[in-house]
Amino acid sequence: MITLIFWLKTYTIYQVEFSLGIENSIQKFLLFINPISSTLFFLSFALLFKGKARNRAYLIIHFILSFVLYGNVVYYRFFNDFVTVPVLMQTQNFGQLGGSALALIHPTDVLYFLDFIVLALLVLTKKIKPQEKLSRKAIATAFISAILIFTTNLAIAESDRPQLLTRTFDRNYLVKYLGVHNFTIYDIIQSSKSASQRAFADSNDITEVKNYTNSTYVKPNEKYFGAAKDMNVIYISMESVQGFLIDYKLRGEEVMPFLNSLTKDSNTLYFDNFFHQTAQGKTSDAEFLMENSMYPLPQGSVFTTKAMNTYQGLPSILKSNGFNYTAALHGNSKTFWNREEMYKSQGYDMFYDSSYYNMLSENIIGYGLKDKPFLKESIPYLKEMPQPFYTKFITVTHHFPYPLEEKDRTLEPATTGDKSVDQYFQTARYFDESLKQFFDDLKSSGLYDNTMVVMYGDHYGISENHKRAMGELLGKEITPFEQAQLQRVPLLIHIPGEKIEGGVNHTYGGQVDVRPTILHLLGIDTKNYIEFGSDLLSTEDHQIVPFRNGDFVTPEFTEVSGKCYSNETGELTQDSKTCAQYSEAVKKELELSDKTVYGDLLRFHEVKGFKPVKRSTLDYSKAEHLNQQ
Structure with a gap:
């Protein structure tokens, strides 16, 4: 139930808040299904808990997913872009955003958290009782299903946009093909890789760069030089x-x-x-x-x-x-x-x-x-x-x-x-x-x-x-x-x-x-x-x-x-x-x-x-x- 509701909420936000440039039926289909794999995958972690702890885990995971989604909504309203890990690390800037951030928040945005509020009320009033113990097979099935859905999603995306994960600099592509939360995972991986590049670099790496800049150098105009x-x-x-x-x-x-x-x-x-x-x-x-x-x-x-x-x-x-x-x-x-x-x-x-x-x-x-x-x-x-x-x-x-x-x-x-x-x-x-x-x-x-x-x-x-x-x-x-x-x-x-x-x-x-x-x-x-x-x-x-x-x-x-x-x-x-x-x-x-x-x-x-x-x-x-x- 949670997966279904969150999936539909995410798809609605895609349609209302983001302009992703959907061009064909494959992209329409992928935009519709791409929230499923990440939603199912992350919520499946709650299955590792028992009794009341499982319901609390559902709430925590649901809130984090909603917060990441809404954070991208607010960021996109001005920057037409999606939040990345390095942006989140710019904490020294957040306290000075003031009116700029407030201008991007709308009163109706509370509706984007309505499903979480309802779920929280149901859990707190004990309308939803703790689930019985699940077998390892059932838990594994949930995780495997999420991975299979993502793999299928990625395969279809690659057929429409070859080398999607290696050749594009445009985050719009990644979100419309893979979804906000899958993009976040990708971004975390990319940020980790870039952080390690300095450690493995040596003096030979500058040669290719220098050769390129030498080849593209243009002589100054004598009329203006000096x-x-x-x-x-x-x-x-x-x-x-x-x-x-x-x-x-x-x-x-x-x-x-x-x-x-x-x-x-x-x-x-x-x-x-x-x-x-x-x-x-x-x-x-x-x-x-x-x-x-x-x-x-x-x-x-x-x-x-x-x-x-x-x-x-x-x-x-x-x-x-x-x-x-x-x-x-x-x-x-x-x-x-x-x-x-x-x-x-x-x-x-x-x-x-x-x-x-x-x-x-x-x-x-x-x-x-x-x-x-x-x-x-x-x-x-x-x-x-x-x-x-x-x-x-x-x-x-x-x-x-x-x-x-x-x-x-x-x-x-x-x-x-x-x-x-x-x-x-x-x-x-x-x-x-x-x-x-x-x-x-x-x-x-x-x-x-x-x-x-x-x-x-x-x-x-x-x-x-x-x-x-x-x-x-x-x-x-x-x-x-x-x-x-x-x-x-x-x-x-x-x-x-x-x-x-x-x-x-x-x-x-x-x-x-x-x-x-x-x-x-x-x-x-x-x-x-x-x-x-x-x-x-x-x-x-x-x-x-x-x-x-x-x-x-x-x-x-x-x-x-x-x-x-x-x-x-x-x-x-x-x-x-x-x-x-x-x-x-x-x-x-x-x-x-x-x-x-x-x-x-x-x-x-x-x-x-x-x-x-x-x-x-x-x-x-x-x-x-x-x-x-």
Whole structure:
């Protein structure tokens, strides 16, 4: 009875909460039956107990299964993804989720626990009496039945999707073929395997990676190489800013007028075909991509699971090439996303976290200090840094679910009826005003003329679950092809002093490509470093943008969930051979990047002139900072 009810509940949740892209009758059948094997298997453990203990075991197992299922429901509502073991290990982040998590919980969600509540009442009121002793044969039959059902399920799945467990990076595939709980088991196994890779890695493993990055290296464009030599560098992570916001007007009014003006500035390179490539680590993934030119992990975040690895990140490369100071600035706790530890591995001299800012209650929202006071209070820190310096700013106000106090609103919300989408434009305007304020303060400080400012959208702000509202705002149906195009985020490289020929650059690229682009602008060749991106300004740039799940975008094609579309028409293309070649290249690159991170292979890679990071010498405490002053 319990197995039957839980099976039907799970299938109902599949239909109501998840968008898994069911394409044929085999997938429909597998989606229907896949909850049976895991439900039967786990509940069978209760049969090992006797009397009242067995009923209690049923309750405990039932609750755990329900909790895992519901956890995936809440997570999927924003991330369109499923919870993995590394995500669950990010416990330092949970206490700061606040309104973001609450916005994803609906009052009707209690219905997803109704079967457990009824079962608990029946057990507690003794309406269900303890079962009599079962034979070993009966218990074994239950376990064997579960295993046989799973084996049959997997065999049918493999016939429809060959090499399902070895070739796909997309968790949607695994869930629609095998189910949420079987995916969880698979994820636990995969996490255990990845944890052991470092122990078995040796110096020979870096050879394949190095050979690959040597073969994909592109020469810098002589026109731009060294254009920003000896300048300060400032990175600004533009929280949740998507590309469609550029020049977007709401009721005839520009949402982000200052950012729009920068895209038309002769001192700015604006890339309008630039995509985020983040996965479960979101903002931290963007940081990793931008500074290491490697891909985020398929599960969890590099920041939380591989922070103690050896890296040759942008801060340490710059320190090895004449930069005097590197710092990260963020109006939140140093423990969020495990930034303190990861920044030490990247070689940052200093991390100004929330302890360095005036954290007044009226200036705090969501994930930390509002952008305006955060950027305003950061200017004195910039002025005291020895030049040339490299700094990174992590902004937070424009973050889901996009709440903003009345006093900070200078734009009326949209009127789609989707609350988070409607508020999205108000916080985008607030960030735009913060950015203008920062540029004005930078000019007043005397730093502007010798500073290159790199502004990038870190990840999407409006997820796939808001297609109706987005379709209304953009005036078109959000198909899988259009959803992939919405993963564009702005990239602006602002270099004052007429040192470059600015304008709109239509090159296709992603966050993995930024590091070589910036280093070449600074006159630092990247040939000897391990990096999977290529210089966006190079005439030899590959223009293939891989996504973490194995999808990709090129100037001609877009692949989504194994289907290849023509960018010109938005329809499925007949050129399957070219798409297949791109797909194999993307998978190879993702696999090599994962091999590098999981195996901590950069500890075996030496670059002439590069000074390895000494974590033990780095201290971001306020007392130490005062001593340095």
